[in-house]
Amino acid sequence: MNALRSILLRRETGIAVMIVLFVIAVGIAKPRFLSLEYLRIILLLTPLIMIGAMGQMLVLVARHVDLSIGSTQAFAAMVTAMMFKFHPEIPWYLGFLVSIGVGLGLGFVNGALTTLFRLPSIIVTLGTLNLYRGLTFIISDARQVDRQYIPSALKAMSTTSPILGIPWIIFMALGVALLTYWFASHTRVGRQVFALGSNPAAAPLRGIRVNAITLMVFSISGALAGLSGIMYASRWGFVNPSNTGAGFEFQVIAAVVIGGVSINGGVGSVLGVVLGVLLLGCVSAALPLLGIPGTAQSAIYGAVIIVALLIDRSVRQRGIAALAAQRARA
Amino acid sequence: MLKRHLLAGLAALGLAATFATGALAAHDFKVVYIGKNTGNPYFDSINGGFVDACKQIGCQYEFVAPATAEATSQIPIIEAQIQRGVNVIAIAPNSPDAMNQVLDEARAKGILVLAVNGDLVGNESHRDANILPVDFTKTGPNQVELMGSLIGYKGDIAILSATTEAPDQNTWIAAMKKTLAEDPKYKDMKLVATVYGDDQPEKSTTEMEALLSNYPDLVGVIAPTTVGVAAAAQVVQQRGIADKVHVTGLGLPSEMRDFIKDGTVKAFQLWSPYNEGWLAAYFADGVLNGTIKNEVGTKFDVPNLGSITIGDKNVMNTQAELTTFNADNIDQFNF
């Protein structure tokens, strides 16, 4: 009974219920939405956001935020695509190393600026959001890298499937989610990220190296944004200095806060974020089916972020109220 | 029409012509082309036309573009050009009306203002002339004919467009509908849906997926926008249904080459952006030197393009009909 209650009260259950209700509602209006084919469409909308969201989750849990991931994605993707363009002899899979490495470097810069000068990460990454985008234009001479330069094997990651007709990149995203789950829940350093976000002032007293952890989460976020960069090239077959990664940060932050990650740090689960990404995917897939113009999308994201904030707040307040009641009883 | 490789040969002719026409002429005027935004591959090609033409003419040319294609981002650039004292501003406007004031200011300073590859629809009085690649009234019928030829003039088709209010696309779509309805040749073709991908790859892909699943009998999709046609082709390629669903539309050869080569797309159309730049430069040279009168009905010759007529509202086109790209000719084009 109690176990059931605690499952029902979990944030993840709430999102799962929202997904089910949403799918049923759309399904009633458009039965086609319930087909396997639509499941595939929804899944194909998610891998990039999923990977970005895993990094962002860790950053938010550590009580920071990374607004630069869209530009990081673009820069890493551009470096990789240009490598393919000018050095077609390089094996395609090395692109992953390059893209992740470049992303890691940019993330490290974010972390270093934040820790070194004790600056709010939101302003730092607002700055690097522009800086990295500008650098993307500069290295590419403001030119798109076209389809013909992206190795076919890389593009095939998005089209060919090991099993069940589900493309490789979806498995990669799931793999990243599982790795993040392992990292966040089963490693000492992962738990230290949660401890740091939960009580930054007390963290050093427990031997947590605050600067090192902060650097690490930003580096991970950058590296995953880098990974999402080469996956962008795989999924869409081109890299554009202006379009690639534009608005990515808003999609990711929306998914992460829907997924129950608290902007006050310390709280968040991979399962919640995965569900948050799925819900966002469902919404994106349902809009064209329902004939809602794409112009509504941005307003929906904004509203979703605010609603998620309000839910987060009411959850927190219920906790405080319960505590007060407990003390009153004592 | 797109014989860039012949240019070298024609260069001498062009030079000779200009020397012959005016001993007084000053050909070293300054021209700047303001694109919609940087990183847009389409404008690389227009830019190429300007560069080559200015090499021939002797004018000084520069290309600038804002980072984003929002309505106001070109304004500071125009202001800067006025201050720099350029003689010609050619622009692909991001807004049909937000730049009226600043363009008027430029014209008041004696700068020739040309809209290139897009017009100030409804605000034509704020520019001197407009250069469009083709007569846009022919785009719709051309596209319908190409689609028909691919599907044997029979079956359900759909349109995947840019944004709901994109003016050019809407003109073409209206013409397509009219053609389908009025020409008996197309009586067996049925337009079942028009959807909008907002010129974003993600959104266009989702819309294309929705189309295929909503209309299982679909045999063709026309996407009169470069982003849309690439996205639609990619969906068809992924699903391996190229023999069942034919994708065509307006695309860039550089973006579509792979799809043509692997047979996903049999043919698509476009014009030559390169020639737009070429024509704009020659037109500007002629107007500034008094050899071309910027009036409706004026005819003048441009190297490589032949005779050009200034049409209604001072609009001129580089070519009459759309160019069709297919496996036979795609390798001749590198834009």
Place this chain on the structure above:
Amino acid sequence: MTDQTSTPTAVSALDAAPPRPRWQVILIRPETMTFVLLVLAFIVSSSISPYFLDINYILSSFTLYAEFSIVALVLTMVIIAGEIDLSPAANMALSACLFAWTYQATQSMPLAILVGLGAGIAMGAFNAVLVIGMQLPSIIVTIGTLTLYRGLAQIIAGDQSIRLPDYFIGINNDLWLGVPVPVIIFVVVTIALAFFLGATIWGRQIYQIGTNEVAAQHAGIRARRIKFMLFLAMGFASAVAGMMTASRLGSVRYDLGLGGELQMVLMAMLGGTYIFGGRGTILGTFLAAWLLSVISTGMLTAQWLPATQLCVLGLLLIISIVATNLIYSRTQR
């Protein structure tokens, strides 16, 4: 080292640290940095482009930044009070869209202006309710409303632009004593707000709230009310700026002022406003607005890649907060 004679009471080392020398108090402050940068920007801009140094050109270029600059002045006060608002550019777009849409529907300019201003204030109030009423962090709330407001503008206006009547168009071309009207408005607002922030009790209380909100509440300062008013002022200023932009452009589209939040934050930061609240001046933001305008115009006139401009803006933001932090930590013991 210190001027002991002027002290009211003799001081032992134990009771109070000696005051900083007066020249330090006056010179080592972020506004000085802004001013030096402004002078440098003039020199660099003139040297990279021969067309730059022309007073009329500089003034008329500033009209492109005047709207953001006016909002940045109000934003400075919000940041001094310890909050932030990233939604004003989106607010400008939505209030301008509603304004133009109302005009188009009713052909009544007074009604349209009323709707535009009302919408701006309502958006400010919505932010305020979330931040002050619900006690949510302003930075995330306004990222949410930034997306929401612009999204709503997009729903209302689509990607079409709405034309405005000719008499409403061209505020930036109206000159008064040879100076464009938006520049005059900016200067007047600067003087008014500098007076408000520097000489009135409410301005004083804004600093006190930003320095220590708990202490301010204990001292009887109505911190929540004052912050609420600041968010309303933000909404109002954004709406006015939105309409000024509409007049300058002659038409309104949903992407009006896109990305303006970065420029506004940048102006406040470059002017030495402390990101954690409690410090900053209107003068600093005033100088920073000119600095930004001069740098951007200089780069444009020299035909630098827009990408370079993005890089410069991003770098400037980071450098300015680092520098401001360093200056404040030096002066604070």
Place this chain on the structure above:
Amino acid sequence: MAEAAADTPLIAARGISKSFAQIEVLRDVDLDLRRGEIHALLGENGAGKSTFAKILAGVHRPTRGTLKLNGEPVEIPNPIVAQRLGITLIHQEPISFPDLSVAENLVLGRTRGSPLGRVPWAQMTREARELMDLLGVRMDVTKPMRGLSIADQQMVEIARALASDSRLIIMDEPTAPLTPKEVDTLFAIARRLRDEGRTIVFISHRLEEVRALCDRVTVFRDGNKIATEEIGKLTDADIIRLMIGRPLREYMHKSRAEIGEVALKVENLTLPGTFRDVSFEVKKGEIVGLGGLVGAGRTDVARAIFGVAPATSGTVSINGRPVDIREPSQAIALGLAYVSEDRAVSGIFRTLSVEENITAAIPRKIAPGGIIRGALEKALASESVRKLRIRLASLRQPIGELSGGNQQKAILARWLLTDPSVLILDEPTRGIDIGVKAEFYEMIGELAAGGRAILLISSELPELLALCDRVLVMSEGRLTANIARADATQEAIMSAAVPRSTQAVAA
């Protein structure tokens, strides 16, 4: 190291001194802690016992002096090193990571190994359950800390120390939030740990507890170690004498005020979970003390009266008129002033000028019509500086540059400028030099003499006894005593302050 001679003390401290901002809070302390003893540190608030404990635990570093552990000189630069050396400090306010589970809080920072090493969830949970069973506490160790009461969080802290196998466990007032049963359990465990050869340092105000548990006591006063003795050799009176040390009458305010009408009257004030049914009154010219242990709800009552965190029921009357105060600005308008407990958090504007700090509560006086009159403000501020003898270099210097005592004077000056009829002072002399303290006592006496009603919240018994006409005592959110000056003794106040149920344990 463990093989050191049996009579080598576990810790040998020599000449330990510590200064904060040039104020010496600990002076040349020599102290030996033996293995297998429970050692009490006693003293008034601010006597230096907590500072000493924090030096042992690596939270502070001594300004001078040396430490030996088992005869070997050691440096303890931070808490982590202390932990490695086997020294655990259980803080007064438990450190917790509210979003992590109880079990995780127990192991965090304790285990070593590769950062990517696996977190042994099952083992961790099992061990946490065992520890909690050992303590006799029933709680779900997989639940996050957030939902726990302070008492339970304290228990987790204690469990943590036990789990970390420490040689020296320092408990800084651990029993304050615990129930008698929990205290019983804690003491049983403490004794068991001592019998295992560990050393326990126990800091407490409760003599009964000290007597029940400890082997030796060390008394601190004004930063000096006064004495170390076997507990059996000292009577309670001895201990109190050692702690107080100086004649009480020293602080006596000379001018006795004329006591007038009731200025502040509080009836049945209640804020659930914090305090209940609090009723009292303060008359004009009267200084009423409010004593009790830290956390008894004294500050909460003051905050409720002043409108910072209003009570949910009950009434407050000012000068005979019932009032409903929802925020401090209303309280100020009604003639109330509140010098709050934590100067840094709710008092000063650290980076702003002294002048601005002094005039913060009188906007209407310095800015008639909203515009600040600089001359007026300066005159008011410098007048206050002169009257209260605030020592500073310039009115324009940031208040953060002043010493603590002068900052506190500036805050007092701020409130005196509002000309309050009721003044609530919450620990006004905390962290202030002895010399300045005396000045404060004088001033408080003068204020009362001037006809103001004063409610003085203090944890320092001598302060209450010396200054107050009456002393109210709170314990666990309730008012437990109202002692007239004539009957007020330290014993009387302490016995009302200590939660009744706990006394059973001491017996």
